Amino acid sequence: MLFSYTITSFFFLLLPLLSIFFLIKASTPKKQSSLPPSTAIRLPKSYPIIGSFLAVVANRKRQLQWFSDILQVSPSATYVLHSSIGTRHVMTANPAVVQHILKTHFPNYGKGDYFKGTLKDFLGNGILNVDGESWKFQRQLASHEFNTKSLCKFMEIVVDTEISDRLIPILSVAAATGTVLDLQDILQRFAFDNICKIAFGFDPAYLLPSLPQTKFAQAFEETVKISSDRFNSVISVIWKIKKLLNIGSEKQMRIAVSVVKEFAKNIIRKKKNELKEKASLDSVDLLSRFLCSGHLDENFVTDIIISFILAGRDTTSSALTWYLWLLSKNPHVESEVLKEIKEKSEALVYEEVKDMVYTHASLCESMRLYPPVSADTKEAVSDDILPDGTVVKKGMTVTYIPYAMGRLETLWGSDWAEFKPERWLEKEEAENRRWRFVGRDAYTYPVFQAGPRICLGKEMAFLQMKRVLVGVLRRFKVVSAVEEGVEPEFDPQLTSKMKGGFPVRIVERDA
Template identity: 45%
Template sequence: MLAGKDTTSSALTWFFWLLSSHPKMEAKILAEIKSIHARRHSFDDDAFGFEDLREMNYLHASITESMQLYAPVPFNSLHCLADDVLPNGTTVKKGWFVSYASYSMGRMEALWGSNFDEFKLERSLEAETDTFWPESPFKYPMFQGGRICAWGRRWSKLTIMFTATLMELRFLPPQSQSILLFLFSLSILYFFFFIFRRSTPDGVPAYPPGLEPYPLLGHLPQFVKNRRRLLDWFAECIAATPSNSFVLCRPGGVRGLMTANPVHVEHILRGRFELYPKGPRVTSLLHDFLGDGIFNSDGESWRLQRKTASFEFNTKSLRSFVLRVVRDELLARLLPRLNQAAAQGVVLDLQDLLERFAFDNICKVAFNQDPACLSPDTATAAQDPFSSRFASAFNDASDITSGRFRYVVPKFWMVKKLFGVGSERRLKEAITTVHEFAVKIIRAKKKEKQTYSVSKPSSLFKADDLLSRFVANEDHSEDFLRDIVVSFMLAGKDTTSSALTWFFWLLSSHPEVEAKILAEIKSIRARRHSSDDDEFGFEDLREMNYLHASITESMRLYPPVPSNSLHCQDDDVFPDGTAVKKGWFVSYSSYSMGRMEALWGSDFDEFKPERWLEAETGSFRPESPFKYPVFHGGPRMCLGKDMAYIQMKSIAACVLERFVVTVVREKEAPPPEKMVTLTLKMKGGLPVRVVGREKC
């Protein structure tokens, strides 16, 4: 019953659909039927016999051709009982399944010629006699083949052919209700499928075309199709919806709201802040690496860390220390490396250099340790691995942790972790190295504090790096100190390097912007009566409004952290009426928000620093953090924002003042491919040549 129930109906459904767009073929079939009636001296109302059906070669070929394109059973799967080698040398192991796809075989040019995708009956007919010419069942496995060739093959074809001839007859009330019942059932199934895909519970608006979720799979098919361009796909989907948000459905019942609506962003980051914590999903993904650090905690734990960190980040002493570290790394390592490359005429991976610079810099700021990633004797080529075992482990830990967010099956990483295999095994090893190193430094700092207290009991322990500041204030646990320091390292490790990589890439195709930045630097030098070799101070950097606007504009188009996700703790309704259910994740996409015409005007896709400047004064004009959430917003606003701008402006000003940076790329080459880890990187790096800039 199963074999005969749907196979013939499926074949005929596709046959009649194909025939509807091929009237010439329909005419030939009708002519064949009429010819048989004439030879048999029968009438249109007479039933066809076996001999009549057997002579219908053209109809036989038509149905066969239809099933080549739309096989009733599109694939079949078997089980391999023992190791085997196929005739072409392909190895098949015991226990494997082996599937052959009739659908695919019917659409292969190698089997059917250049017109493989055409509905062409003649391919199944002898040219001279017009008799039906069958193909090998192993080339045309619609009825399987070999020992399990379908027993009902002839019966099926006779049934199909007999039914197909109904198109030539008058339709009378059916004696059997089976066909009507089948069609009715099919229509009901389609109706529910249509409703499911077009809307969601709770009255969420209909999806735009192409974005409807599938039963059980959710948006997995679209996700897989766009896996190499997820950021742009999200941006397109969001822009196509009236509310600039849509409900994303993943396998396993995971649902969430993807948004680029400033009203929504303000609602979750400030208006209902307590209702939208990081939540169990995000914290579980990051916990092995970040523990209960400030970027992976909620509630009282987060408030305590935020209060402590906020005090330290607002001190002038930390700001001075950050600028001093940046200057030292620039003068001692980055600029000499660029000078060397300019003298030798070699190509450098600027992204790699900036990542090394950032890691050295953040290690010094975090706990006054120098991994020397950018040291000339350990980084002689852009492809060299990081010189420090700690640096390498930190890199692996952050990359693999970010990979947990991209699993198609959301919790599959837990299975790998349970069995200690693959990436989870490497992650455990990397995290162990990072934590051991951090704990070693923490214990050394605590010992240093104790020694200081003994030698100078009347004085407070003082030091510049973040760890020393936390150690000096209170007796925090090792885990607390480890988690908060690792969290700040992660925040500072790749964000500035990501932002500057895309900044230099954009600058390479906008010489007019580069010229304005250089003019601004030259103007500041003239007012300060300083030379190119002098360091930039706070006031110098503060006056670089056009450079500030250029970096900000670059991050609008390529935000270092392209999206952020929170957890809805209870049913909620946004100010515009959008409903969010308890347990959903809510993600706002900084990348999408930076590319919305409704927010930035018709020139939204242009690199235009002027949009951030006052027309009359040329001073920098910031936007709302809920329209431009590159540094987040509300109570979780990034504490290191000012520190990041100090670093980025110092590097950009020093490099541009001294060097002409030219991106090495083929003419008419497409934009670099985006690679999303925890930050937005440039896949393949940014190859550049540098030439010393002539002093004016």
């Protein structure tokens, strides 16, 4: 998660400097990506009193890439950014540091007051925004939904039904009519239906041929966007003042959040009635588990629902969007994926999907370059020293950046910029030429987090993505309609997106 630079006490002192800097910024040349790192990347200058505040402002619209650039030239892939008086933030792409904060010293690095405060309006006390006993309780109950039996049911009933009854018909019509689709939108709708079905036993029917624009979906998108803007704001006191005065984006936020929460509460009420009417349920979903656990507080359960919708809807759709774009630009990879798909039966079972080694490797490779969650911030509970010697004081934030880690030559080699699934594979035996997947440790590749908070839905996400790819690629070729020579822009919101959507043409494959 990208963190914000809080300049509360010195807001009025720094505002004039900010204005002056904007005047000179236009004449500052931008980094040319074709230049070697030694000449293209410079560590930010730090001045007395204001630290690197001017550099922060100058790079506010490319914050993620700027952080990645800095970490590329930092000797230990860790850097302490002095953003203002007494404000220091640690950012890292060092696997040893990631292991330190996510596992070895896990109790010392929590969400922190700033993180939780920024997302409080949206996520409340849901699993994505809490620490301690509340987090443990939610995770323990949620873990029941991610066992092998649940995964099989999820793939064979929920995902397959959504693919055959909704996704494929929409793609078929687009292929027949030559319609350009926003595939990112389609995949978000698909993932939204899935997470609601498996977690709450509720079908929102969002992926219909009419592609309905529901009030909830628009409100959810707006809430995610404004929450992301809060994190990326250079002077966070501004959004706090706007919230206090109920004006601008914060007024929009209040309205959108109320729509999202009312939607979640309606799901809860329907589920409560369902539980009252039935002595036992054939399929106990996640929401039922929470309600049956004795936690009937509507606000608390609402926060849980919103967290799981965000996690289940946006991460897999983001991963698939970037994957299908990369596949459209790398026909040799698409050929290998298709070869593996054709080796499987038409009606895949759990083990067949799980055993798609090359496809699995290509998904890992795609998420290395375009992780669904590009950065995540923790806050130190007490003073500490990181493995590379960096001193962390109580209250300082430490942000590990998977986006930057996937671009480090020291971790992935000089060909890190290539989309190369083979870097995750090795041949099992020379005579049969079968691939064997060779994973990286979770601290070198923390796309699904690591340690005690590692993503519960990791295996479910892979199964869902592979099943979608089988269903879609067996019948259709996805052709990017992005303008030739233009690379889509990576938009690091709470979960990353392709800015402006992913326009595609769907082409029916020959039988």
